[in-house]
Amino acid sequence: MQTNxxxxxxxxPRAAEAEAILRSCVHCGFCTATCPTYQLLGDELDSPRGRIYLIKQMLEGEEVTRATQTHLxxxxxxxxxxxxxxxGVEYHSLLDIGRAMVEEKVERPVGEKLMRFFLRQVIPNPIIFDSSVKFGRLLTPVLPKSLSSKLPARITPPGTRPNTQHTRRMLILEGCVQPTLSPVTNAATARVLDRLGIQVQVAREAGCCGAMEYHLNAQDAGLQRARRNIDAWWPAIEAGAEAIIQTASGCGAFVKEYGxxxxxxxxxxxxxxRVSELAxxxxxxxxxxxLESLQINSSKRLAFHCPCTLQHAQKLGGAVEAVLTRLGFSLTQVPNAHLCCGSAGTYSITQPVLSKQLRDNKLDALESGNPELIVTANIGCQTHLDGAGRTPVKHWIELVDEALTE
Known part of the structure; x- marks a missing residue:
């Protein structure tokens, strides 16, 4: 695509990168066939191709409007x-560049500014987030459905973590919301890996991966969190930690972009x-x-929701399904498994109408094979889908841990 x-x-700072991405787009329109928002709205400007044109126009000096911001x-x-x-258009990088530029040029309504400020203050801070969730659960009977559905109906206690010393050691990112919303996930991970001779270490100074702030256009704040995590992990990396485990695919996709x-x-x-290599x-x-050494063989019938950050960002589509099949789980077929569930970080809060439509469509697809349970690999997808109050949703490692216990 020609651009000037x-x-x-x-x-x-990323002008050369933006120009290279724009030039790589040939305007073929294949992207429109798999874009969730274009499928719902049918508007070219709500497709990747349309948004690329909006960003191109902006970078070429044309007027930037509130409509541009809305479509992005x-x-x-x-x-x-x-x-x-x-x-091979690196659309997400161009979108980050375009959104940052729009944020400087277009004033948001006061309500949007306050909501985004609130989200940036609460979500990346585990202590504040945990207190907010506990307070919110007390008010569940009087909260509007749009808010109460964000609070988990049940929280599985984490159980004990092993303290066995192993030669093989790996770091784990605890995350910002997962310790509150699904504390069992990382504990179950530690137990399963312990059975495989791997010791899980936690760098307490490491916190939110930075993705939430970065994708809410507070990009400097997001990158500063990345630097803090790198500092927190570096001593263990120098001491020989062989990997940095991500149990939330959204965090994993972002940490792999640190480099x-x-x-x-x-x-x-x-x-x-180096951190991105180890993530x-x-x-x-x-x-x-x-995995055969785990000696489990579960007959539970599951539907697996593959998060977008796992299949599209990390290119690991089919990987969890293969592991679960090796362990003896029965997986149902899921139509249109490539489509987003509508969680997308804070999207379910900033775009509630579109998010709910996508969630309902995704649940219809996941439930079409009559599974006993839905499993996924990202805390955002997990809580978003479970909030509908339909088939229960868990992280897939929780099922592996339960099978080991049984």
Missing amino acids: LSDEARKL DRCLTCRNCETTCPS HLLKDDPAYAEKAR LDLVEILRAEK
């Missing part, structure tokens, strides 16, 4: 289009590159192990 960046745009906000950043694109996002930071570029989704670790 304005003088203003050429001063942007509606994108889930599911990256389904990247899986579909025959030209790219901090490549121009002289103090962190090399460390960020592995939990399924990448388990699929390489001798």
Whole structure:
């Protein structure tokens, strides 16, 4: 795609990257076939191709309006289009660049500004988030459905974590919301890996991965959290930790981008590159192990929801399904498994109408095979789908841990 960046745009830190991405797009439109928002709204400007044109116009110096901001906000950043694109367009990077520029040029309504500020203050801070959830659960009977559905109906206690010392050691990112909403996930991970001779370590100073702030256009704040995590992990990395485990695929997708996002930071570029190399989704670790040594054979009938951050961002579609099948679980067929469930970080809060439509469509697909349970690999998807009050939803490692216990 021909493009001619304005003088203003050429001063942007990622101007060359934006221009290269724009030039890689051939305007074929294959992306529209798998874009969730285009399927719902039928508006070209709510498709990847349309948003690319909006960003191109902005970078070429044309007027930026509230409508431009709205169409970019509606994108889930599911990256389904990247899986579909025959030209390898790195759409999500261009979207980040475009959103940051729009944020500077278009004033948001006061209500939106306050909501986004609130989300940035609460969600990345585990102590504040935990207190907020506990307070919210007390008020559940009087809260509107849009808010009460965000609170888990049940929270499985974590149980004890093993303290066995193993030669093989791996770090784990605890995350910001998962310790409150699903504390059993990381504890179950530690127990399962312990059975495989792997010791899980926690760097307490590491917190939110930074994705939430970054994708709410507070990009500097998101990158600063990335730097803090790198600092927290670095002593263990130097001591020989062989991986950084991500049990939430949304976090994993972002941590794997640290190297790219901090490549121009002289103090962190090399460390960020190394952290991204070591960052592995939990399924990448388990699929390489001798799972037969776990000696489990569950007959539970499951539907697996593959998060967009796992299948499109990390290119690990089918990996969890293969592991669960090796362990003896029975998996149902899920139609249109490539489509987003509508969670997408804070999207279910900032775009509630579209998010609910996508969630209902996804649940219809997941339930079409009459599963006993739905399992997934990302805390955002888990709580979003479970909030509908239909088939229960858990993280897949919880089922493996339960089978070991049984």
